[in-house]
Amino acid sequence: MRFFPSFASILTLVLAVALLTVACGGSAPEPPSVPAAPAAPAAPATSAPTETLPAAATAAPTAAPTEAPAAAATTVPTEAMPATEAPVAAPTEAPAMMDGATVFTLGEGTIARYKVEEVLANTGFKIATGETQDVAGSIAFDADGGVVADGSRIAVQAATLRTDSNRRDGYVRNRTLLTDTYPEVVFEPTAIDGLPASLSDASGPVDFTIAGNLTVRDQTREVTWDATADFPGDGTASGMASVMFTFDDFGMDKPRVAIVVSVEDEILLELDFVGAITGP
16 A cells, blocks of 8 residues: 555656646746846947947047048138238249339340460460350349349359360369359349440440459459440340450469460450340
């Protein structure tokens, strides 16, 4: 008779386990590791604070400074440029700021030339002539016809002077004019005598003189050129100016080579000029 009770208790135990299993089966959806869901919110919670705070904080400040200054900076410089160009035009016109100023500017066809008399062992007497077209400059006149010294300068590129002898040219460049150190021969006019107060009134051939400072190497001397020019009345002028000086005047040694028997002391400097007149 004890068998039944033992069987009953086992059955009861089995039923209890079954019920317990069913009960667990309802909550068994361990998938409803929805307890894991709490863990999921924890992840969004971490990313939310991390992304939201910086995102919001970065978006707002970045948008404001990026667009505001960009617009302002782009517009201001763009409009400021015209304002900057106006002052640039003023300095450009500053030289012509002298009302009534007239300027004679050398043009194509102008030639600078030197002449020196020499005696060579093989050919005898000769006039050594060196010339170049590498000349540039201008002479400015005020309303009264006086020379504006600050706006007047004529420069000859000494290294480009050529004669009929490469040997002579090399000597002149390297020993006489020292062109590596002093590349230009410069004349700065200070006064002109013999021209009308207004160049526009000049007509036909006119003789005049030009005084100023001539610089050869590191020596500067006051010289006066004799000149003649033709004014055809079309805003141009052409002519020739010449001046004579000695080697000693500018601290230059006369050429001394075997083939040269003698060289005269004087040097004749000439300028065949062609140019245009601008202004009143």
